[in-house]
Amino acid sequence: xxxxxxxxxxxxxxxxxxxxxxxxxxxxxxxxxxxxxxxxxxxxxxxxxxxxxxxxxxxxxxxxxxxxxxxxxxxxxxxxxxxxxxxxxxxxxxxxxxxxxxxxxxxxxxxxxxxxxxxxxxxxxxxxxxxxxxxxxxxxxxxxxxxxxxxxxxxxxxxxxxxxxxxxxxxxxxxxxxxxxxxxxxxxxxxxxxxxxxxxxxxxxxxxxxxxxxxxxxxxxxxxxxx
Numbered sequence: 138x139x140x141x142x143x144x145x146x147x148x149x150x151x152x153x154x155x156x157x158x159x160x161x162x163x164x165x166x167x168x169x170x171x172x173x174x175x176x177x178x179x180x181x182x183x184x185x186x187x188x189x190x191x192x193x194x195x196x197x198x199x200x201x202x203x204x205x206x207x208x209x210x211x212x213x214x215x216x217x218x219x220x221x222x223x224x225x226x227x228x229x230x231x232x233x234x235x236x237x238x239x240x241x242x243x244x245x246x247x248x249x250x251x252x253x254x255x256x257x258x259x260x261x262x263x264x265x266x267x268x269x270x271x272x273x274x275x276x277x278x279x280x281x282x283x284x285x286x287x288x289x290x291x292x293x294x295x296x297x298x299x300x301x302x303x304x305x306x307x308x309x310x311x312x313x314x315x316x317x318x319x320x321x322x323x324x325x326x327x328x329x330x331x332x333x334x335x336x337x338x339x340x341x342x343x344x345x346x347x348x349x350x351x352x353x354x355x356x357x358x359x360x361x362x363x364x
Contacts, residue, residue, distance in 0.1 A: 166191060167201050174211055174218050181217040235333075235363070236268040236283075242358035243270040243335070250348055252339035253279045256359060257294040257322070259332035263287065264295035279318060279338045287314055297322035297334035307349040311342075321348050323356040328363045335359055 173190040174182060182190070188198045202218065205211045209223025239256040247254035247270045256268040266285045271278050289295040293310040300308060300323075307323040314320075321343055322336025335356040337348065 170201050181219045183216045232267045238362040239268045239359045242355045246355040247272045250337050251275050252337040253281050254337050257334050259298050293320035293322035294334050294336045297324050300324045306353045323353045325356050325360050327360050
């Protein structure tokens with residue numbers, strides 16, 4: 138007896154399903170909406186303002202706001218929208234994650250140079266140390282406290298953050314932040330939204346031709362860990 142053969146469904150081509158595409162577009166629009174609220178430095182934007190900025194209807198903006206409000210990322214005051222306190226909770230997680238990602242490269246740098254290594258980030262017009270590793274084998278070394286702040290225009294760590302592509306790979310300083318202290322720092326490049334540097338500081342003069350490339354390599358390793 139000949140039995141009828143049931144045809145099998147075609148194999149999946151691997152192309153994104155319409156639902157997945159729509160979810161991705163919704164996420165992208167939601168993030169664009171959150172960015173539009175954050176970019177309003179003066180008065181809080183209205184629903185109409187936000188609709189115009191992200192190229193969506195007012196009804197779409199209302200829908201996109203719902204999950205952002207539920208998570209505390211935005212808050213509504215009538216027709217105006219402001220950033221919510223939920224963003225502060227997210228921001229509080231940034232420094233610990235930066236510190237964790239940077240520690241291996243900083244530890245290797247500190248041990249190889251015999252100087253205190255640090256990751257410094259820009260916070261407005263100031264530079265703030267968010268991770269510090271002291272060498273284990275030196276007789277003495279500089280104690281550098283996490284949370285220390287200074288002007289971006291002073292010290293190797295601050296001024297390195299302002300280096301642009303095409304500038305020197307690293308920058309050195311002597312006695313700018315503390316009498317007798319010497320530092321070399323290099324910018325952390327290629328991490329979106331992050332303005333930071335990796336550097337070393339010691340009470341002994343540093344050979345920039347030896348230490349500079351090591352600091353640049355450490356900055357690149359930190360950037361790779363954060364991407």
